[in-house]
C-alpha cells in the first residue's frame with residue numbers, strides 16, 4: 001500500500017487526484033470514471049496501485065480491469081440516448097446499423113486502443129496487398145479479393161477469381177435450366193453437399209438464411225462421419241438420388257470425414273445402379289487427392305479452392321457460391337454486399353469502421369483475453385445458423401495457444417447462441433441473473449415479412465412486433481443488470497445483407513487478431529485432433545489382428561484385456577483398447593479369420609468365450 005497517509009485518500013485533495021493520475025497514467029476523463037462517489041477512495045487508490053505495479057510489469061491489460069471494476073454502465077436515459085446517437089454506425093447503402101452504446105468502454109480506453117487499432121488497419125492494408133499474413137503456413141490471406149478481384153496482388157490471381165466465378169455461374173445456370181441433365185435425361189432436383197467445417201458451415205448458414213421456399217434444387221448436408229447420419233440423408237433422398245447433384249467440398253481434399261462421406265455416398269450410388277461420376281462435383285484445391293480422384297473418374301465438374309482462402313473464410317469462394325447459386329440465391333448480390341462492407345472497413349477512422357468498432361467492443365468486453373463469451377442472438381429464424389458459422393470463424397481464428405511473438409497466450413472468444421426469442425425460453429435466465437461471463441450480440445432484422453403480408457393478430461400488433469419487443473426487452477433487461485450488448489441491425493435478410501454480415505465479421509476477427517497479436521489464419525490445434533484420431537484407428541487395427549488370431553485358434557484362445565494389451569505391445573493404452581473392444585462389440589463386428597483358418601465369428605461370441613466381465617456386454 002502506498003505510503004500516502006490515509007487522510008489524503010479520504011479527503012481527496014488535488015494532490016490525491018494528481019497522484020492517482022500519475023501512478024497509473026490515466027487521463028483525467030478516466031480518473032473521473034473511476035473516481036466514483038460511491039466507491040471508497042481507499043479502494044480506488046489500492047486498485048490504482050495494483051495497476052501501476054502491473055503496468056510497470058508491462059501487463060497493459062490490467063488497465064482495462066481497473067476501469068471495468070470501477071466503471072459502472074451509464075444508466076441515465078438521456079445520457080444513454082446521447083451515447084446511442086453518438087456511437088451509432090450507419091451504412092446507408094447497405095441499410096446496416098451497428099449499435100455499441102450498450103458496451104461500457106470509456107474515452108480512456110479508446111485513447112489507449114487508438115494506436116493499436118491504427119496498427120491493425122495497417123496490417124489489413126498489407127494483408128490485402130498480398131503480404132504473408134499467415135506466417136505459420138507461409139500463406140497470403142485473400143478472401144477479401146474474392147469479392148474485389150481487382151485488389152488481388154497480380155493478374156493471375158485476379159483471373160483465377162474471375163474465371164471461377166464465371167464458371168460457377170455458368171454451371172449453376174446450366175443445371176437449373178436443365179441444359180445439364182441427370183444421366184436419365186431429367187433435371188437435377190437435389191444437392192447433397194459432402195464437406196465439414198468451413199466446407200459446410202458457410203453453405204449451411206447461407207442455405208438456411210437465403211434459400212427460397214421452393215428452390216430449383218433443395219440442399220442437404222453430410223457434414224460428419226456418422227454412419228446413421230449419412231444413412232438418414234440418403235434415405236431421405238430415396239429415389240431422388242438419381243436426380244441429386246453430389247458436391248464434395250474439401251480444400252485439403254483429404255479430410256477423413258469428407259472422404260468417408262464420399263465413399264458411403266458412392267456405395268449408395270452403386271447399390272442404386274447409378275454412376276456417381278455423372279452426378280459428382282468436386283470443390284477442392286487443384287491436384288489434391290479429391291481433385292485427382294474427380295479428374296481421373298471423370299466427375300461432372302470440378303471447381304478450384306485456393307490456398308490463400310481459409311475454410312472458415314471460404315463462403316465467397318466456390319465453396320459457398322456454387323451451392324447458393326444452385327438454390328437460386330443471387331450470389332453476385334452476396335458478393336456485392338461483402339464488397340461494400342469491405343470498403344466501409346477500410347477507413348482508418350475508428351468510429352466510421354464497423355469492424356473496428358466490433359473488435360474494440362470485443363476487446364473491452366473480454367479484457368482482450370476472452371474473459372467473457374460472445375452470445376449471438378439473431379431475432380430471425382432464418383439466421384439460426386449464424387452463431388454456428390461464427391463459432392468456427394471466431395474460435396478457430398482467435399483460439400490460439402501462442403501469439404505472433406511466441407508468447408503462450410491461450411487466446412480466444414467463445415461463441416454460442418441460436419435465435420431469439422426462442423432462446424429466451426432456454427438460457428436467458430442465466431444471462432439475466434446468473435454468472436456474468438458473457439456479452440450479447442443481437443442481430444436485428446427490421447423487416448418482419450415481405451411487403452403486403454403483414455397481419456395484426458391483435459389490434460395494432462403483429463407477430464413481428466412481439467419479436468421486436470422481445471429483442472428490445474431482452475436487451476434492456478440485460479443492460480439494466482449491467483450485461484453489455486452489441487446490436488447489429490439489417491433491414492431484411494437478403495443476399496446483400498448476408499454478404500455484408502459475413503464480411504463484417506471476417507474483418508472484425510482480423511482486426512481483433514491484430515489487437516491481440518495472433519495469427520488468425522491457421523489452425524494448428526485441429527491437426528492435433530486429426531493425428532490422435534489416426535492413432536486410435538491404428539490401435540484398433542492391432543487389436544483386431546490380435547483378436548482374429550486368438551479367435552480362430554482351435555480351440556479358441558480366450559484372452560483377457562491385459563493379454564490383448566500385451567500382444568498389441570500397448571499396455572499403456574489398455575483403457576483405449578477396452579473402449580475399442582466395447583465399441584466393436586456394440587456393433588457386433590465380425591472377426592475375420594486370418595487366412596480363412598476358421599469361420600468368421602462375431603466379436604461378441606468370441607468375447608463370450610473369454611469370460612469377459614459385464615463391461616463388454
Ligand SMILES: O=P(O)(O)OC[C@H]1O[C@H](O)[C@H](O)[C@@H](O)[C@@H]1O
Nearest residue numbers: 197198199250251252255311526
Ligand atoms: O475443407 P477441408 O480441407 O476438408 O477442411 C475442413 C475443415 O478441416 C479442419 O477442421 C480445419 O480446421 C477447418 O478450417 C476446415 O474448414
